[in-house]
Structures are given as structure tokens and as C-alpha cells.
Amino acid sequence: MNDAARKLAPLAKDQAEQHYREAPNNLEAEQALLGAILVNNDAYYRVSDFLKPVHLYEPLHRRIFEIAGEIIRMGKTANPVTVKTFLKADDKVGDLTVAQYLARLAAEAVSIINAEDYGRAIYDLALRRSLITIGEDMVNIAYDAPLDMPPQNQIEDAERRLFELAETGRYDGGFQSFNDAVALAIDMAGQAFERDGHLSGISTGIHSLDSKMGGLQRSDLIILAGRPGMGKTSLATNIAYNIAASYDPEVQPDGSFKAKNGGVVGFYSLEMSSEQLATRIISEQTEVSSSKIRRGEISEADFEKLVACSQMMQKVPLYIDQTGGISIAQLAARARRLKRQRGLDVLVVDYIQLMTGSKKSGENRVQEITEITTGLKALGKELNVPIIALSQLSRAVESREDKRPQLSDLRESGSIEQDADVVLFVFREEYYVKNLEPRDEFDPKYEEWKMQMEKVKGTADVIIAKQRHGPTGTVKLAFQSEFTRFSDLADPSFTQYEH
Incomplete structure (x- = not known):
């Protein structure tokens, strides 16, 4: 054997061993x-x-x-x-x-x-x-x-x-065997039986909405839409905080934690900074007007309330990402990371139109929105969490006599309507009636306007326009504009009706 062959022999042996390395097994x-x-x-x-x-x-x-x-x-x-x-x-x-x-x-x-x-x-x-x-x-x-x-x-x-x-x-x-699917369905029913309020999904903290939707269902894409000024961000913030504040973890056999009630919430705030969002939540919890907090027009008692509230809020598992113009791929990567590191039960995106798709679909906005909604739906299934995604409505609403939103008003509506499991519209008639106030209070129409204003003041409608596993209809809520807070109406007879 010559020198070259002698040098190559061990190398060939090493390569053969590498090539035939067996996959780990026992x-x-x-x-x-x-x-x-x-x-x-x-x-x-x-x-x-x-x-x-x-x-x-x-x-x-x-x-x-x-x-x-x-x-x-x-x-x-x-x-x-x-x-x-x-x-x-x-x-x-x-x-x-x-x-x-x-x-x-x-x-x-x-x-x-x-x-x-x-x-x-x-x-x-x-x-x-x-x-x-x-x-x-x-x-x-x-x-x-x-x-x-x-x-x-x-x-x-x-x-x-x-x-x-x-x-x-x-x-x-x-594929998953049907046996496994049936076992999962029975587990879900068992969890609903044990959970507060007997809901199959995660409670929003607003009972009249929960009774209509059964809570937020895992892997659902829930579109929350409305015209500017209707309070869609306020409703999303209220729900997110309610869920995070009622988080009750339960230890699993493998040492991990699972939410018995409430949950860990990830909030993508593409429009507002995290400080603005925190101010809103503090205002809602302490009943101190957010405009007064921003201007510093608060009493010592109010300030003590704010400090006490902020100390309580520090323990709440609500995580905010304020990256503007985030892409669907970045959002998915960060959500996966959050779930691995801290857990994740609900995701909120405020709002769809501020997100970006890949460069491929950049030419066509409708295609880009389709990519975003499809991506959100897939992410919800992958992480097994409900995703609440906020969306704007087109201006067509303003030109109609009846300002109540319809599915066709969703901007770039095709894909949003198609991919969503639930579509909710926030509608506050008070907002429109207020703008119709006659300038002269001695105008004969003034009394009529005043009566109409009294009727709608402090209320909001959440219209369930689409729901894959439940009825559509309208839920009437109370809305306190100075604290941007939605809650159940005091008189339950007005809370909801079906279409």
C-alpha cells in the first residue's frame, strides 16, 4: 500500500462510520x-x-x-x-x-x-x-x-x-385519530364544567358577552371592528385586562402551568405606546379620567389610588409589544417566544391595517390583508389561543342613514370576513346623536334631541355579526366614556337580543 492510500484508509473508514450513523434509539x-x-x-x-x-x-x-x-x-x-x-x-x-x-x-x-x-x-x-x-x-x-x-x-x-x-x-x-379528537372534546367539556361561569372558552369578564359567545374559544380568530371613536381599542383593552387580572394558574403533572381561570395575555399595540395603553387601563380601574391623569389635574386621594392600582397591576400577566408596522412573520415569532417563556392564553392585535405582509404582496393591499388574516388564523391554531384582532371599517358607514355596521363594511372585507370565526362590531349611537345637537337650545327639535340623547347615553352595542359556533345578535353594554370602560348594564333585561 502506497503512502497516499495509507493516509486515505482511515479517512474512508471515518466517512463510512459517519455515513452509517444510526438514529438515536433504545x-x-x-x-x-x-x-x-x-x-x-x-x-x-x-x-x-x-x-x-x-x-x-x-x-x-x-x-x-x-x-x-x-x-x-x-x-x-x-x-x-x-x-x-x-x-x-x-x-x-x-x-x-x-x-x-x-x-x-x-x-x-x-x-x-x-x-x-x-x-x-x-x-x-x-x-x-x-x-x-x-x-x-x-x-x-x-x-x-x-x-x-x-x-x-x-x-x-x-x-x-x-x-x-x-x-x-x-x-x-x-392526521390525528378520531379517538384523540373525541378525548380532547370531552376534556374541553370537563374544563368548562369546572371553570367559573361554566364557559367552554376564556371569560372576557363581561357576562352578557360571555353568555352569547361562551367565552373566547381556543384557536379562534375574533375580529373586533368599528369606526374611529366607537371604542374598539377600549373594549379590547378591557377584555385583555379582565382576563389577565383573573389569571389563576394550575400546576400540571409535568411541572408546567395551565390557566384554570383567566390567562396570560399578549397585546400588540401598533397604534398606541405602552404608556398610553397603561394610562387607559389605570383610568378604567381607578375611575380617574385619563385626560386628567395626562394633564396632572388630580387630587392627592386620586394619586394614592393610582399608586395602589399600579402596584396591583405589576403582578398581572399582561405583556405589551408596541412595535409599529410589525409583519405577520415577526408577530408570530414573538408570540411563540412569549408562549415558551411566560405562557400565552390570549393574543390581542390593535389593529390589522397597521400590520405589514411580506414584500411579495406589497403591490396589492387586499392581497396583503389576506396574507395577514390567514397568518393570524394559522397562528391561533398553532398556539391554540384565541386571537382578538381589531379592524377598521370603511367610510361607507358614515354616508348611510343607519350607521349600524354590516359585514360588507369591513375594509378589504373578503379575507377578514372569511378567515374570522367571530366578527364583533362596536357601535355607540350616542357618538352620532351627540353630533346632531341643535345649536339653539330653544329650537323645537332640541327637546326631541335631548330625549333621544337620554335614551342612548352611556350605552354601547356589541353586534355579533358572525359566529361559527353560536348565534348572532346584539349585546347591549354600559360605556363610561371618561374612563373608557365597558361593563354589563345594571338592568339585565336590556342586555341582549338575537337577530
């Missing part, structure tokens, strides 16, 4: 876990909340785990005899038939006490395999540099896949 742990389950079905419940068939490395083991799980969930006994009837009899595992292999697994079963440790080891190895796949994809795409996947898009895609992996233990989406 077949002995899988066998031990399956054996424990086949001997004592209680072992299944020790791992079933985090371990799924897809996490096992060996295809036959996946199938055994899946069949055993189905049998146990039906209230029957899973053992080598009952499981083998669902597997192909002529399949071989080395020299053993499937029936012999199942019997061997049961015979060599370890104690049920170790089942959870084996389950965790299998789960961790599955995560490592998924990380390897994501890493390989990142490297390959970065080398190929395809036109349809610029680096920024690749970062967003990798971040999304890593987030899904961290949240659910898998990133490939794919």
Missing part, C-alpha cells in the same frame, strides 16, 4: 415498556399522557403500543393473546413469530414502577431524532438556497417546527 427500553404494559395494563396510563405510538422507533413496537392502547381505552385487557389477533400472524421477528415475540416481551417484563422512566427515555430519543431531521433539513435548504425559501423564511419555518416539537413532541402535523 430498542431494549421499548421492549421493557411494552412487556410491562402487556403484564399490567396500568403501566399504559403512566405513559399515555406524553408517549404516542409515533415516538417508538421500531415499526412493530409502534403497532403493538397503538393496539394495546386502543384495547385498554375500550376497558378490555391487553395481553399477548388479545394483542396478537390484530397483528399479521405470518410476520417474523428474527426467528420468532409475532405471537412468540409478544410472549417473550411479557415473560421478560420489568416492574411497572420503571414504566414511566422507560417511557421518558423513549420520548427523549424521539425528540432527538426529530431534532436531527429538522437540523438536516435546515442544512440542506441553506446549501440549496431555493428561490422560494429565502433565509428569512427558512428561519421562520425552522422556528415554527422547533416550537411545535417543544409544545407537542412532534412537528409534522399530519
